[in-house]
Amino acid sequence: MTAPTKPTIPAQADAAETVGDDLHAPVIDWFEEHARDLPWRRPDAGPWGVMVSEFMLQQTPVSRVLPVYEQWMARWPRPADLAEDTPGEAVRAWGRLGYPRRALRLHGAAVAITERHDGDVPTEHAQLLALPGIGEYTAAAVASFAYGQRHTVLDTNVRRVFARAVTGVQYPPNATTAAERKLARTLLPDDERTAALWAAASMELGALVCTAKNETCVRCPIAALCTWRLAGKPAHDGPPRRGQTYAGTDRQVRGRLLAVLREAVTPVPQSVLDRVWEEPVQRARALDGLVADGLVEPLVGGLYRLPHG
DNA sequence: AATACGTGGCC
DNA sequence: TGGCCAAGTAT
Structure with missing residues (x-):
């Protein structure tokens, strides 16, 4: 028409x-x-280094990413290295970067890259976008920063x-x-x-x-x-930008639960997890949520651990 | 479209 | 001191 x-x-x-x-x-x-002079900008970082940095930098300051990035790349220098390990190890290595689902998705992306792309970070925007944890921004960033494309x-x-x-x-x-x-x-x-x-x-x-x-x-x-x-730097007028509440939310409870599991070498009994939060309904909801998200794996006998599979 | 999702530093 | 802010994604 x-x-x-x-x-x-x-x-x-x-x-x-x-x-x-x-x-x-x-x-x-x-x-x-x-x-x-950031490590993921150096020539030797490679596409995987760029991709790892982009995952870590989502909503997270550079200063906090730097040490975790270095350890991550030393431990898992290629996507296939990460793919071989358990998702729980990725969550553990993520440490206190925040939004640990990113660690899970980065692991999932590494598995997908290993299976579908012969272990190489894909070069096409659409292929990048199809990976877990990669949205419009990250797909463009990796294609641009790692491969010099126009996005x-x-x-x-x-x-x-x-x-x-x-x-x-x-x-x-x-x-x-x-x-x-x-x-x-x-x-x-x-x-x-x-x-x-x-x-x-x-x-x-x-x-x-x-x-x-x-x-x-x-x-x-x-x-x-x-x-x-x-124009004289006029102040923002429109609607106020939504603040992120945290104290007292499920997110805070989830954070505490996961902190315990990250530190634990062996499966953790429910009774230990129960100590992180007084209110039982919210506590249970948070734990269920972590399990549903695949961040926590429930075992028989009321034991919990980071996911192995 | 609005909401959930961590953590810590800063002013 | 507490709200704001930090290279977003998924639903």
């Missing part, structure tokens, strides 16, 4: 096409000067940089919008190598300079072009 009326191109996207050309060089130059890598840092520099607002929307994806595509350099650099550079800018709080515009390579800054 033909579209009788072509939607008007939003003025922002139109302007962005021009603006993009002004942003790329300064941001990439800044990156090449100021990029952190829109839209994480919280990049979204914030775009929101400020181009859209002129302090914070991006709560959830990623179609408009943001469109803007990211518009801003993505045509050249593959430049696009990959741009992805890493715009993310690093958001992580180091254009931060959520206490942004340091004096160090920003595109401050002169930043719409938000030029």
Whole structure:
């Protein structure tokens, strides 16, 4: 069918096409000067190192990932090495990084890579996306950082940089919008190598300079072009961004239960787990949830351990 | 679309 | 001191 009326191109996207050309060089130059020397960015990290780092960095600061990453890569230097071990060992090695389902999914991804991809991290975005624990962002990140491909890598840092520099607002929307994806595509350099650099550079800018709080515009390579800054840095208006409650939630109980099981060498009796939380209903619900998620394996006789299978 | 999912550092 | 924040994914 033909579209009788072509939607008007939003003025922002139109302007962005021009603006993009002004942003790329300064941001990439800044990156090449100021990029952190992170282990997963070194040439010897390889696609598996990039992928492991991306799993660990989901919602988790670099400083806490570094030591766990080093131990992980030393122990499981290839996907097949991790696949041979139990998922419980992955959960244990995950330590206190948080969101331990990531460890389970990373193990599952390693198994899938071993079975379906001959042990090599796949190169295609669609193949990456099909792996457990890999969503839109991580698929693009691995394809871009590990294989130098041209993808829109839209994480919280990049979204914030775009929101400020181009859209002129302090914070991006709560959830990623179609408009943001469109803007990211518009801003993505045509050249593959430049696009990959741009992805890493715009993310690093958001992580180091254009931060959520206490942004340091004096160090920003595109401050002169930043719409938000030029507008006087107006405060975020819209609906408040949902905070994450934690104290007293099932998540806290799950955390305590799993902490006990991570430290245990032998199966743990129910009675020991019972001590981590007073309230029995919530305690039972949390444990059931962990079992349902595959993070805990119940054995006969009221014993529990990290999953072996 | 909204919600669940860990943990710890910071101001 | 406690809410905010940190390279999201799955349902």
